[in-house]
Amino acid sequence: MKTNFGTNVDMLIVKIVVVAVLVAVMLLPITMIRSLIEEREQNQQAAQDDIVNKWGGAxxxxxxxxxxxxxxxxxxxxxxxxxxxxxxxxxxxxxxxxxxxxxxxxxxxxxxxxxxxxxxxxxxxxxxxxxxxxxxxxxxxxxxxxxxxxxxxxxxxxxxxxxxxxxxxxxxxxxxxxxxxxxxxxxxxxxxxxxxxxxxxxxxxxxxxxxxxxxxxxxxxxxxxxxxxxxxxxxxxxxxxxxxxxxxxxxxxxxxxxxxxxxxxxxxxxxxxxxxxxxxxxxxxVDKYQMTMRSVKYAIMFIVLTFVVFFLVELLSKKRIHPVQYLLVSCALVLFYTLLLAISEHLGFGLSYLISGAATTLLITAYSTTMFRNVKQTAIMGLFLTVLYAYLYIILQQENMALLFGAVGLFVALAIVMYVLRKVNWYKNEDENNEAGEISPVYTPGDGDRDMN
Structure with missing residues (x-):
């Protein structure tokens, strides 16, 4: 069975470029969230200084x-x-x-x-x-x-x-x-x-x-x-x-x-x-502002990994996902950090993370039903987001091991992507190209890949 984005591989390249641009655009709201965290932290420091002046410092x-x-x-x-x-x-x-x-x-x-x-x-x-x-x-x-x-x-x-x-x-x-x-x-x-x-x-x-x-x-x-x-x-x-x-x-x-x-x-x-x-x-x-700032550092990784999953589903199941849908999903991912910051000012960081992560996962999973129109694929997306947020929480708790856990996680993610795409033949043989006048990626499904169709 053939899998393509349009008429030729040029459409595939266009989609990759569009997704990359969306990731770059998301740097702006992420920077704004960083500034918001710093502002709230400064407000907290001002309140602490006021108490210290009346109570006593170190x-x-x-x-x-x-x-x-x-x-x-x-x-x-x-x-x-x-x-x-x-x-x-x-x-x-x-x-x-x-x-x-x-x-x-x-x-x-x-x-x-x-x-x-x-x-x-x-x-x-x-x-x-x-x-x-x-x-x-x-x-x-x-x-x-x-x-x-x-x-x-x-x-x-x-x-x-x-x-x-x-x-x-x-x-x-x-x-x-x-x-x-x-x-x-x-x-x-x-x-x-x-x-x-x-x-x-x-x-x-x-x-x-x-x-x-x-x-x-x-x-x-x-x-x-x-x-x-x-x-x-x-x-x-x-x-x-x-x-x-x-x-x-x-x-x-x-x-x-x-x-x-x-x-x-x-x-x-x-x-x-x-x-x-x-x-x-x-x-x-736990310092809620420091923990929230640390979690924001992984925002781009979250967006990229989520886009990769959508991209794989789009590639392997002939589903077409519009760039606007990618944008809405990325906005939901960014909104997680605003929720985390706002809720953590009233509740403990752990509970705030659970509420924000669960809300974001449910929102994106529910929205995925309109894109995938497949219960199993939607469930896989929900499971992926659950694992991703759980993994981030583990990294946040490992202050001295955060770099090691992050590097290993990215390596595993890349290995999974390479495994899933192992049977994609990105070019037809030369005779087919000459006859059809186009180049299309061809995917040859194996027994273990039927769930994606």
Whole structure:
């Protein structure tokens, strides 16, 4: 049986060109959908920024750091010049619990947290002599402690800073220094006859995104736990022990002074300590905008593969599909991404994908009945779209394996097309061409190809 598009193979080439042009035209709405996703993502970021400004952003606790003033000289008016020396604790311990929750602004959601921490440690008497400071230069009574907190609006409790069993008043803001820009100050006069100062305080801290610490002690023991399980551990140090499961996470860090590249005491600036941190980021299990954007990247592949199936049916079953029908089908495929974006702003991504994919599959399958007028061929098209959308969902879940899955999928699709077209004789023998004066592709069906007729 012969299969052709019109009078000769030129019509076949024309149809291929028309379909290729339609695919190129679909790049415009796909680009518009990409822009729409980016716009919605920017709106979400604006809503998140508004919540962060009131609640608190990614918090990074730096300190306590003991600051000891000393007289560095005399100015031209005879007034003493005051400089500062900085001393980190010998021991620094944190035991914290993090509670995550969602906050919403219109359609946009932000993940925030409340943390409750018990912080303790010990300072040794400052060894100022190692910094070439003489005893008569030291101003013991003006010593103070700095605690760096980037978002002070996130502090939920009254901080009671206890030193050797005595509670010291906490002052808002930080005194002039070269280390911490935002935080609180505790006046702590130092008695040179006391060898060590043990401190402890409780800190309730609101924030969003992440909770970090600067490992300031010679020995740092930091323990965090939470019922939120979608986390990533970032910074210069990974947890020594960690457990992540459906019930949340439990992580501990053990860091020593020789693990980091800064000293325990100094004068002047210390830029290195500002770049040292460890901690945890709390994330959504699925970011709907990122997942939708990733799915749009496969839009052209979806359209091309769907057109290939229609093209094969048209070639092998003598059905003629009008370019307008190709256009309508491609519009339905593109509309899937708009549905996915709109629904995912109200429901979870997985459920939104199921609804959008099912709606698109049913629409194209129902429309295929008018083109194929064959129940079996229509069912094959519905099955193909179901497999295609299921395959895309699998790719979206495989963040690190997406390229491999995509490449294998395209290879399999090409292999299937080559197999189906294996018996197409695109040119008649030379005698038939001379007699008929035309070139037509000829398909010789086998036993396994009768369903296409």
């Amino acid at each position: 918090q990074e606790l730096t300190g306590p750091v003991l600051v000891l003033p000393y007289q560095s000289g005399i100015d031209k008016n005879g007034n003493p010049l005051i400089a500062y020396s900085y001393y980190l604790p010998d021991d620094f311990r944190v035991d914290g619990n993090i509670t995550a929750e969602e906050r919403a602004r219109t359609l946009f959601h932000t993940l925030v947290y409340q943390s409750d921490m018990k912080i303790s440690g010990k300072f040794s008497l400052p060894n100022y002599a190692k910094l070439n400071i003489k005893e008569e230069q030291v101003i013991w009574q003006d010593a103070f402690v700095l605690i760096g907190i980037p978002y002070l609006q996130g502090v939920r409790n009254k901080i009671e800073f206890n030193v050797n069993g005595k509670s010291l008043p906490v002052q808002p803001g930080v005194k002039s220094n070269t280390l911490i820009d935002s935080g609180v100050t505790i006046g702590m006069p130092v008695d040179p006859s006391v060898e060590s100062y043990e401190f402890s305080f409780n800190l309730g801290l609101n924030g969003s995104g992440g909770l970090y610490f600067t490992p300031i002690g010679k020995e740092n023991r930091i323990h965090l736990k939470s019922s939120w399980s979608t986390v990533s551990f970032n910074g210069d140090f990974l947890p020594a022990d960690r457990v992540i499961n459906n019930e949340g996470f439990d992580a501990s860090w053990n860091v020593f002074d020789y693990n980091r590249n800064y000293v325990q005491m100094w004068t002047g600036n210390n830029e290195v300590i500002k770049t040292s941190s460890l901690g945890v980021d709390l994330r959504y299990p």
